[in-house]
Structure formats: C-alpha cells, structure tokens
Amino acid sequence: MPLDFYLNVIVSGILTGLIYGLAAMGLSVIFGVVRLVNFAHGEMMVLGMFGAVLLSQSFHLDPMLSAPLIALVLFVAGYGLQRGLLNRFIDRPDHQQFILLVGIAMMLVNGLLMGFGPDARAANVDYSFDSFAVGMLNLDKVRVYAAGTALLVAGLLFCFFRYSRIGTAIRACADNQLGAKVVGLDVPGLYAITFGLGAACVGVAGSLMSLVIDVRPQLAPEYTLLSFIIVIVGGLGSMGGALLGGVLIGVSEAVAGFVLLPSMKSMFSYGLLVLVLLLRPQGLLGKKG
Amino acid sequence: MSFNFTAPTRRQFLGTTAATAALGAFGAAPAFAQGAALKVGVLLPRSGILAQAGQACFRGAEIAAKILPAMGYNLEILSGDTESNVDQARARTEKLINDGAQVIIGAFDSGQTGAAAQVCEQRGIPLVANIAAAPQLTEQGYKTFFRNFPTSVDLVRNAFPLMKETFATSGKTPKTAILLHANDTFGMANKDAIEKLLPQANMPFTMLEPISYDPKAQDLSVEVAKAKATGAELVIVTTRAADAIMLVKEMVKQRWEPMGIVSPGSPGLYDAQFYKALGKYADFAITNLPWFNPTAELTKKVQAEFAKLYPNDAFDGYGFNIGCTLDAILVACDAFKRAGSAAPDALLAALRSTNLANHMMVGPAITFDAKGQNVNFSSAVVQNLKGRPTVVLPTSAAEAKPVWPMPGWSDAARG
Numbered sequence: 001m002p003l004d005f006y007l008n009v010i011v012s013g014i015l016t017g018l019i020y021g022l023a024a025m026g027l028s029v030i031f032g033v034v035r036l037v038n039f040a041h042g043e044m045m046v047l048g049m050f051g052a053v054l055l056s057q058s059f060h061l062d063p064m065l066s067a068p069l070i071a072l073v074l075f076v077a078g079y080g081l082q083r084g085l086l087n088r089f090i091d092r093p094d095h096q097q098f099i100l101l102v103g104i105a106m107m108l109v110n111g112l113l114m115g116f117g118p119d120a121r122a123a124n125v126d127y128s129f130d131s132f133a134v135g136m137l138n139l140d141k142v143r144v145y146a147a148g149t150a151l152l153v154a155g156l157l158f159c160f161f162r163y164s165r166i167g168t169a170i171r172a173c174a175d176n177q178l179g180a181k182v183v184g185l186d187v188p189g190l191y192a193i194t195f196g197l198g199a200a201c202v203g204v205a206g207s208l209m210s211l212v213i214d215v216r217p218q219l220a221p222e223y224t225l226l227s228f229i230i231v232i233v234g235g236l237g238s239m240g241g242a243l244l245g246g247v248l249i250g251v252s253e254a255v256a257g258f259v260l261l262p263s264m265k266s267m268f269s270y271g272l273l274v275l276v277l278l279l280r281p282q283g284l285l286g287k288k289g
Numbered sequence: 290m291s292f293n294f295t296a297p298t299r300r301q302f303l304g305t306t307a308a309t310a311a312l313g314a315f316g317a318a319p320a321f322a323q324g325a326a327l328k329v330g331v332l333l334p335r336s337g338i339l340a341q342a343g344q345a346c347f348r349g350a351e352i353a354a355k356i357l358p359a360m361g362y363n364l365e366i367l368s369g370d371t372e373s374n375v376d377q378a379r380a381r382t383e384k385l386i387n388d389g390a391q392v393i394i395g396a397f398d399s400g401q402t403g404a405a406a407q408v409c410e411q412r413g414i415p416l417v418a419n420i421a422a423a424p425q426l427t428e429q430g431y432k433t434f435f436r437n438f439p440t441s442v443d444l445v446r447n448a449f450p451l452m453k454e455t456f457a458t459s460g461k462t463p464k465t466a467i468l469l470h471a472n473d474t475f476g477m478a479n480k481d482a483i484e485k486l487l488p489q490a491n492m493p494f495t496m497l498e499p500i501s502y503d504p505k506a507q508d509l510s511v512e513v514a515k516a517k518a519t520g521a522e523l524v525i526v527t528t529r530a531a532d533a534i535m536l537v538k539e540m541v542k543q544r545w546e547p548m549g550i551v552s553p554g555s556p557g558l559y560d561a562q563f564y565k566a567l568g569k570y571a572d573f574a575i576t577n578l579p580w581f582n583p584t585a586e587l588t589k590k591v592q593a594e595f596a597k598l599y600p601n602d603a604f605d606g607y608g609f610n611i612g613c614t615l616d617a618i619l620v621a622c623d624a625f626k627r628a629g630s631a632a633p634d635a636l637l638a639a640l641r642s643t644n645l646a647n648h649m650m651v652g653p654a655i656t657f658d659a660k661g662q663n664v665n666f667s668s669a670v671v672q673n674l675k676g677r678p679t680v681v682l683p684t685s686a687a688e689a690k691p692v693w694p695m696p697g698w699s700d701a702a703r704g
Contacts, residue, residue, distance in 0.1 A: 005518045008543075012510050118340035120531055122566055129541045129570065129698075140510070140542050213507045214531060214566070218337055222507075257511035263472045263501040265511065 004136035009258040010251055015143035017250020019208050021243035022150040023223065024230035025157065026201035032237030033174040033194040036086060037094075039101035042224030043108035044199050048074060048206025049215040050112060056123035056210075063123045064149055067207040071200035078199025083192040090191070105220065112217035120214035128211070146208035153204050154243055157197065161239070170194050174237070202227075229269055233276045235286025244284055248272060326363030327625040329618055330390025332381055332405055333397055337373025338505055341530045341562045342397055345607045346419060349614030350394070352594045353622075362622035371396055375404045382408040391631040392417065392621040394614065399423035400474035409433045413633045415624075415640055419617035420610070422554065423478040427660040433633075435640050435661040437617050439579060439668075441475070441482040444554030447668035448577035449490040452551060454682050455575065455670055456493065459693045463522035463548045466494040469512060469536060470527035471504035479527040479555060497521055504532065513539035524550045526557070533557030534566045541570050541698045548694035554578040559671055559678040561606025569703040572673045573695035580669045580680060581612035582651045591615060591649060605677040612649040619648060620655055651686070 027041045038044075051070040052063035081104075089097050122128075130141040161167035173180040173190050180187050213219075226249070234245025249269050257265035282288050331350040334343035347368065354366050367390050369381035378401035382393060386408070393409055393416040396402045402421035409416040410431045418426065418436040422444055427436055439447070456462045468483060470476040480499055487496055497519050502512050513536060516524065524547050526536060534557075537550070550573075552558050558574040581588055591611060595604050604611075624639035625631060641661075646654040653665045670682035672691055681691035696702040 002518075005514060009511060009514050012514070016508065016510075113336065117344075118336035119344070120341065120534075120562070120566075124566075129538065131542045131544065138543060214534065216338075216340075219507070222505075254511050258515050261501065262506075262509075262512040262515060263503055266503065 006255075006258070007136060008138055009254045011137055011139060012143065013251035013254030014247055015140070015147040015250075016212065016254070017247035018147040018150045018243065019143075019205055019212070019246070020226060020230055020250055021234075021246025022154055022208070023202050023205035024227040024234070024246055025154060025239055025242040026198040026205065027227045028231045028234070028237055028239060028242040029157070029201065030195055030198035031231065033170055034082070034086070034090070034191045036090075036097055036195075037101065038195075038198070039098060039224060040105040040108055041202060041227050042220040042222065043105045043112075044074060044078075045202045045206040045209070045223045045227075046112060046215065046217060046220040047108065048203035049210040049219075050116060050121070050217075051203070052207040052210040053121045053123045053215050056125070057121070062125055063207045063210050064145060067149065067153075067204045070203045070207045074203030075196040075200035077196075079192045079196035081199075082195035083188065086195065087188045087191060090188075105224070109217050109220045112220075116217065118216060118218065120216045122214045123210040125211065142211045146211050149208055150205065153201065154239070157201060158239055160197075166190070166193060226269075229273050232283060233273055235283025238283065238285040238287075241283055241285030248284075326365050327622055327631055328365050328367060328389045328391045329621055330367045330369060330382070330385030330388075330393045330395075331614075331618070332369045332371060332378065332385060332393055332395030332401075333614075334373040334378075334401060335368070335370040337371075338531060339373040339398055339529060341560060342420075342556055342610055343371070343373070345560070345610035346397055346614040348595070348599065348607055349419070349611035350618060351598065352591055352611060353615045353618040355594050355598070356590050357619065357622055362619070362626060364618070364622050364625075369395075371398075371401045373398070373401075375400045378402075379404040379408055381405075383412075386412050386414050390414070391633075392625075392636060394419055394617045394621060396421065397610075398473070398475060399426060399478060402426060403474065406431055406434045415621070415633065415636055417617045417621050417640070419614040420556075421475075423474050424482070425478075427662045431661065433637060435620070435643075435657050435663075437620055437655055437663045438613060439554070439666040440662070441478040441554070442486065443664075443666060444578065444668070445479065445482040445486050447666075448551075448553035449486065449492060451577045451668060451670045451682060452553075453493070455549075455551075455691050455693050458682075458691050461548065461694050462493045464494055465497055465519070465521045466492075466523035466525055467497045467516050467519055467521035468499035468525045468527070469516055470499060470501055471529070471532060472501040473504045475555070476501065476504065476527045479553065483525070483553065494523055502532070504529070506532065506535070509535040510539050510543070512536070513543055513545065517543055517545040522548045526550060526552050527555040528552065528557035529555070530557050530560040530562045533560070533563055537563075537567055537570055537574070544698070546697045550574045550695070552576040552578075554668065556609070558673065559606065559609060561602060564606060564673070564676050568676075570698060572676065572703055573692055575670060575672045575681075575691075576678070577668050577670055578609070579650055579652065579666045580671055580678075581608045581649050583680075585647075585649055587615075587619075587647060587649045588612070603677065608678075616648045616650055616655065620645060 030038050048070050055061040055066040127141045132139040230245035234241030252268045253265040256268040333346050369385045371378035382405040397420045399421045415433050422441040424440040558576045564571045628635040628639035669680045671678045672681045679689050
C-alpha cells in the first residue's frame with residue numbers, strides 16, 4: 001500500500017489524539033490536585049459539546065470561537081460544584097466520593113437527554129467538509145484547527161500552573177496538602193479553582209470535539225473511560241503525560257484500524273493500557289509513588 | 290516539558306474505572322390510551338445509537354393510534370425503549386407484557402428483535418417485527434414470531450439485479466466493489482448474505498475484502514482511508530443513520546469519489562437525519578429496498594396525519610420507518626379484529642391466516658408462511674435526488690431517472 005495512506009492515517013490519529021489529550025488533561029489536573037476521581041468528566045465534556053452545538057445552531061458561532069465562553073461557564077460551574085459540594089466530601093471514604101460523582105454524572109446525562117433528546121446533533125461550520133492538501137498529506141481542516149487549539153489551551157494551562165502565583169499555590173497543595181494549610185493557603189478555594197480549571201479544560205475539548213463528531217448525550221461514559229485510559233497511559237497527574245497518552249491512543253487506534261481490522265481498533269487502546277501497566281505502572285511520564 | 294502532581298493510588302483509580310462501563314440511563318415506558326382495545330406494546334430503540342430510527346418508527350405508532358380507529362381498529366399503544374441495547378430489549382419486552390401488552394411490535398434492530406422474540410415465545414405473546422432482517426429470526430422455530438420485513442438474504446437477492454439495472458442505465462459498470470458494514474447482528478447478516486449470493490448473482494464487479502466497524506464508532510476516518518486505499522469503484526454499505534453520515538463525510542474530506550454508494554436495504558442513506566447533516570453531499574446515494582407505496586390510500590392518510598403532527602418535517606425521510614411500523618401494527622390489529630379476542634391462541638391463529646391487501650408498503654397482500662415470514666416483498670431503487678429519496682427504478686414506479694455514476698463531491702450537479 002502506498003506510503004501516503006499510512007502517513008495520512010498517522011497524522012489523523014495525532015490530530016484526534018491531541019483533542020483526547022486535552023480532555024484527559026482536565027481529569028489529570030483534578031485528580032492530581034484534589035484527589036477526586038471525576039466520574040462526571042465525560043458528562044462535562046458532552047456538556048461542552050452541547051454548548052458548542054447550541055451556540056452554533058442558534059447564533060452560527062464557530063465552536064472554536066465559542067470555546068472560551070464554554071470554558072468560562074464550565075469553570076464557574078466546576079468552581080461552584082467543588083466549593084459548594086465536593087469540598088465536603090474530600091475527607092470522606094472513596095466510595096462515597098465515587099457514588100456522589102456517579103450520581104452527578106447520571107443527573108447530567110439524563111438532564112441532557114431530557115433537554116435535547118437522544119438524537120445526534122452536529123455543529124456545522126462552513127469548512128466541515130474541507131481538507132488541506134499538503135504534499136502527499138490530505139489533512140482534515142476541522143481536525144487541524146481543533147488540534148491546534150487543543151495545543152494552545154494545553155500550553156496556556158501549563159504556563160498558568162508553572163508561572164502564576166495561584167498555579168504555584170495549587171501545585172503546593174498537590175505536593176503537600178497539610179503543608180499548604182500550615183503556610184496559610186486557602187486549600188478549599190484552590191481546590192475549587194482547580195476543579196473549575198479542569199472543567200473548563202474538558203469543556204474546551206468538548207467544544208472542539210463537536211467539530212469532529214456528532215453529539216449525543218449517551219457519549220458521556222465513553223469519554224469518561226477514554227480519559228481514564230489516557231491518563232493512566234500518560235501518567236497520573238502529569239499534564240504532558242495526558243497529551244502524550246492522547247496522541248498514543250489516537251495513533252495506535254488509527255494505525256491498528258488501518259493495518260488490521262478497523263473493528264478491532266479499540267482493543268489496541270486497552271492493549272496499550274495493559275502494556276504500560278505491566279512495564280511502567282506509573283505511566284509514561286508519571287512519577288513513582 | 291511536563292510536571293507532576295502528587296498521584297493518588299492507582300488501585301483507587303483503576304478499581305473505579307471498570308465501573309464506568311456499567312453506567313447507563315434508565316428509560317421509561319409511557320403509555321397513551323385509546324380506550325379498551327388491543328394493547329400493542331411498541332418496542333423500539335428510542336434512545337441510544339439507534340434512536341433516530343427508533344424515534345422515526347415510533348412516529349408510525351403515533352400515527353397508527355390516530356388513524357386506525359377511524360378504520361375500525363381499536364388499539365392502545367404501550368411504549369418500551371430498548372435504549373439500543375439487547376439486554377434492555379429483553380427487559381422492556383417483559384415489562385410491556387407485564388403491563389398488559391397483548392402483542393409486541395418491534396424492534397427495528399435484529400439483535401434486539403431476537404431478544405424480544407425469546408421473551409415473547411416464553412410468554413406466548415405474538416411479536417410482529419416491523420424491521421429486522423437477520424434470517425435466523427424466522428429459523429428458530431418460534432410459534433409466536435411474525436416478520437413483515439424481508440430477510441437480509443431477500444434484501445440482497447432483490448438488490449443485485451437492481452444494481453445491474455442501475456449500471457445499465459449509463460453503461461458504466463464498476464469493476465471492483467467494497468462492503469463497509471457495522472459488525473452488529475444486522476451488519477453481519479447482510480455481509481453473510483452478500484457473500485452467499487454473490488457467486489450466483491453474476492455481478493460485473495469483483496468484491497474486495499469487506500471492512501467492518503463497531504456500530505458505536507464515533508469516527509470512521511480509518512475505515513474510509515482503508516477502503517479508499519483499495520481503489521474500489523463501488524461502495525456497498527450496511528449502515529444506520531449515524532454511521533452513514535460519518536462515512537460520507539469522511540469520503541468527502543478524503544476526496545474519495547467512487548462511481549457510487551449503494552446500500553442493499555440497510556437504513557441510513559434515506560433517513561431525514563442524513564439529509565440534514567450532509568446537505569448536498571447526501572444526494573445521489575442509492576438504497577435498494579422495499580418502499581412505501583405513494584399511491585396507496587393508506588399512505589395518503591398517513592401523510593396527512595404526519596403533516597398535522599410534525600409540520601416542520603418532510604415525510605419522505607421518515608416514510609420507510611413509519612410505513613414498516615404502521616403496517617406491522619395494522620397486521621396485529623387486523624388479526625385482533627378477525628379473532629374477536631386478544632387471547633394469545635386466538636390472536637396467533639388469526640395472525641397465521643393474515644391476508645391483508647390494504648397496507649402502506651409496496652407489494653401484494655401481506656401473508657405469512659409457516660415460519661412467520663412475509664415473503665411477498667419487492668424492492669425499488671431509491672436514489673437521493675434534490676434532497677429527497679426518489680424512486681428511480683423499476684421504471685414502472687419511477688419518479689425520476691437514475692443518475693449513474695454519481696457526480697463528484699464538488700460537481701455543479703450537487704448545487
């Protein structure tokens with residue numbers, strides 16, 4: 001088979017993987033700092049998708065332009081959720097946290113079903129059927145734009161955590177919660193900001209993903225599971241790991257589907273997961289302990 | 290460059306990851322009453338991946354509840370949502386029967402219909418399938434199962450000559466073809482039927498290795514890339530609405546322009562959602578399948594009721610699903626009327642002796658053979674033209690001439 005077919009498939013996998021990575025980054029940030037397994041992660045992503053579709057259908061707003069607005073809404077929602085509810089469960093047993101978040105997830109997905117119904121919806125943009133021809137590559141315009149935006153958002157998030165005072169304080173909380181309290185940091189407030197940032201991150205990913213796929217409320221659990229796989233492969237708590245994990249999952253599925261059977265491609269995500277857990281249990285960019 | 294937060298235990302994370310697979314939504318089974326009458330349990334995938342088709346079929350039930358009483362049939366519709374899931378189909382069938390359903394209609398999908406058929410057989414309640422093509426459904430020896438829809442084998446058997454007829458209209462014949470199909474019960478049954486019938490059909494093309502995909506797939510770019518790489522001149526598909534949209538979208542993006550896209554009887558290409566999502570790119574796709582009879586008196590009543598109930602929607606994109614569902618309900622009501630009772634034995638006996646000439650889909654009177662199969666179906670070539678499914682063959686029923694090969698994605702013919 002000619003080389004250009006392989007190259008096209010690999011590049012397409014990388015582009016999709018970057019959006020997956022951004023979604024998983026939100027989960028990684030929340031999990032790494034607040035130590036909550038956000039079972040409502042996929043649901044938040046689908047909320048972002050529906051927000052983008054709604055704005056696209058009502059105001060013809062491109063999902064990439066509506067992404068900041070969706071990020072803001074989800075940041076406020078995430079902040080409020082953590083501040084008003086989840087902070088009270090931080091010291092509770094794990095199973096209580098899980099049940100709470102599963103409950104929130106079910107409320108969100110069924111709320112979406114009640115509000116929008118089960119039909120698939122699409123955010124139609126003028127360029128949704130276009131592609132760039134670059135040499136032997138045929139690049140889907142939508143994926144190129146979405147992946148570029150995902151990289152930009154990931155970069156901004158990284159800079160925030162690395163260089164801002166609040167970001168530094170959040171990292172201090174993640175490193176040593178007790179120590180952070182001792183030095184006078186507002187830990188519950190920082191947790192709320194972190195959850196808000198994670199929610200905003202996944203909201204942007206959802207908004208971008210709405211360009212690539214048709215949106216249905218029932219997608220939510222699939223994206224929760226996918227984000228978990230990516231985070232485990234990339235390394236728990238590692239932002240770069242989330243992006244790397246996303247790209248690896250995207251490329252492995254694409255290549256496996258192309259070379260072998262497309263219906264078997266999901267198997268390779270799980271295969272990669274098992275392989276990483278066997279050879280490097282902390283994930284590719286995760287730290288031991 | 291990366292930095293790490295303190296990572297909590299992996300056991301905590303992994304242990305809970307598995308639970309996400311079990312997440313699901315709980316549906317409801319609303320009912321709307323039409324007075325004391327035959328209680329018809331309409332089992333359809335009204336949510337989940339097949340929701341678009343399930344909802345379209347349910348419109349047939351809603352219209353039936355409006356127009357059949359005026360034709361002397363008393364019925365009450367109970368609704369069960371399979372959530373596009375085989376296990377839920379089984380559970381919802383049980384619930385419908387427990388709620389008093391005296392006959393079950395459904396369930397659009399072969400896998401879900403098979404699950405419902407097992408329950409109906411155990412409970413002795415008749416099931417009239419509206420749409421479900423897997424041949425094995427009528428090969429199980431069930432006494433309570435009736436299918437008013439062709440099997441996959443019949444769909445493909447009818448489709449092959451129509452394909453040749455389509456090619457003959459322009460004299461341009463594809464030399465190679467590839468099948469893209471979902472790997473669910475229906476998709477696999479269709480693939481098996483194609484492989485079984487192809488050697489005898491004397492088709493002018495060579496069939497390449499088929500490409501299967503997960504019916505829940507969100508992205509078919511790899512599948513289309515793989516199919517494009519084969520250089521096939523004809524794309525044969527077995528789809529539903531969502532995957533049909535994804536396939537064509539990817540074909541446009543990847544600039545793959547085969548001579549045509551043909552479905553031997555699967556849904557997707559003629560669904561309203563397909564036109565809404567793809568616009569001009571929806572045109573010229575072809576489906577070979579049984580179709581509603583636009584000249585039938587019943588069809589006119591249905592169209593009038595559809596216009597009242599759904600004024601914003603075009604009937605053509607829903608007509609097939611509505612016609613199949615309405616006819617299945619009509620079969621049950623007709624049996625009830627003749628039996629004069631909803632007792633299972635009486636209803637089953639009446640269903641076996643069905644001979645219903647006045648119905649909505651094209652074809653002679655509905656009758657069932659010893660296996661419960663209506664064998665009197667014929668297919669038409671339905672091509673999407675100017676945003677609506679149009680009968681183009683056979684010539685006797687054609688509303689327009691077929692366009693073959695299909696124009697390229699950027700051709701002016703697409704508007």
